Amino acid sequence: MSSPPISYNVSSLEVQQYFGYYPSLALAGTATALFGTVTCIILAQILWLRNKNARYMFLVVITGMAEVGGYGALIFMILQSGDTSLYSAYVAMQCLIVLSPNILQAATYTTVGKISTVGKMDSKSKWLKPKMISWGFVLLDLVCLIIQAIGISIWASEKSSGTPSVSVVKLGSWITVGGLGGQLVSFSLFTVLAVWIQRHPENKYRAYKQHRLLFAGVYGVIVLISIRNIFRFVEFTQSAISYPDEGGVAENQALFYSLESLPILLAFIVFIVLSPTYLLPKTRLDEFITDSSEGVSVDPEKAEISQESGEEFSNINLEE
Numbered sequence: 001m002s003s004p005p006i007s008y009n010v011s012s013l014e015v016q017q018y019f020g021y022y023p024s025l026a027l028a029g030t031a032t033a034l035f036g037t038v039t040c041i042i043l044a045q046i047l048w049l050r051n052k053n054a055r056y057m058f059l060v061v062i063t064g065m066a067e068v069g070g071y072g073a074l075i076f077m078i079l080q081s082g083d084t085s086l087y088s089a090y091v092a093m094q095c096l097i098v099l100s101p102n103i104l105q106a107a108t109y110t111t112v113g114k115i116s117t118v119g120k121m122d123s124k125s126k127w128l129k130p131k132m133i134s135w136g137f138v139l140l141d142l143v144c145l146i147i148q149a150i151g152i153s154i155w156a157s158e159k160s161s162g163t164p165s166v167s168v169v170k171l172g173s174w175i176t177v178g179g180l181g182g183q184l185v186s187f188s189l190f191t192v193l194a195v196w197i198q199r200h201p202e203n204k205y206r207a208y209k210q211h212r213l214l215f216a217g218v219y220g221v222i223v224l225i226s227i228r229n230i231f232r233f234v235e236f237t238q239s240a241i242s243y244p245d246e247g248g249v250a251e252n253q254a255l256f257y258s259l260e261s262l263p264i265l266l267a268f269i270v271f272i273v274l275s276p277t278y279l280l281p282k283t284r285l286d287e288f289i290t291d292s293s294e295g296v297s298v299d300p301e302k303a304e305i306s307q308e309s310g311e312e313f314s315n316i317n318l319e320e
Contacts (some may be wrong), residue, residue, distance in 0.1 A: 013086060015078055028078060029075060031257070034265055035067040036064070038272060043061050045272070051276075054114075056107060063101065063103045066097075067100055070097035077093070091157060094152055095153070101228060104221070104225060105137075105183075108218055111217070112133055112194050115197065117286050119200075120204045140182070143182065148175075151177070153172070154169075155176060169239075173237075173239040180233040183229055210279045221270050225264070228264055
């Protein structure tokens with residue numbers, strides 16, 4: 001026997017009917033303020049240290065802006081609940097918060113690509129060149145992002161339509177699950193590559209303190225984003241299976257802030273403390289370390305710089 005059709009008036013829905021709980025204004029406001037703060041700090045690092053090799057950190061700034069926009073949309077929903085239609089704000093919130101960590105992953109890919117160049121690993125294979133590492137995984141991420149965007153759009157739009165079709169909502173959930181699953185696989189492959197580059201005996205950057213700190217940051221971000229991705233994977237899988245009787249993960253505010261908001265916020269903090277803006281050399285990357293076969297090398301101790309000073313490794317200008 002089929003379930004009765006679902007029908008409701010979208011314009012009169014209150015915020016708790018979108019989430020299955022009444023969202024906390026205090027938590028939403030705190031998340032907005034914290035993401036805004038860490039975004040400003042990272043932007044200040046980029047502008048202050050002016051490391052051309054770390055300009056890709058603007059990706060992290062874009063992610064932060066998207067997070068602020070997502071939680072700002074949630075605040076709008078809470079404040080306007082019962083007074084106006086919350087449909088557009090709900091879709092905007094879901095898209096911005098669910099999709100923006102993909103951009104954060106791109107910054108992680110690029111960091112490892114830069115390390116590969118400094119350590120002369122890109123001379124071993126064309127697949128280890130920074131553009132191949134960065135753009136290869138970014139393209140995989142982009143495919144997963146598009147799949148997730150399609151799924152989220154179908155899922156959120158249908159749930160907010162007033163007369164949602166159970167099969168369409170489930171379809172959107174399964175599409176999103178496919179994108180998240182692909183993202184988990186991609187991130188796992190990237191982690192294996194990162195470990196291989198870090199431990200490779202011919203990596204000439206291994207003797208440097210910056211190498212260890214950069215990889216500590218990379219692994220920290222990988223762990224934190226993976227926690228969040230697994231949470232989202234479970235959430236949408238559950239939605240795909242049990243909708244319209246969701247409950248569980250999808251309707252638990254504590255889990256949302258613990259496994260979505262907190263890991264991403266901590267990933268931002270890792271990027272601040274172990275920032276490529278001061279850990280990557282400011283010189284042309286492929287000239288930072290001269291092959292010992294040529295009789296010239298760089299002393300790792302002399303090459304180290306502090307976060308406070310932001311000194312350049314040498315006076316060689318970056319060539320794009």
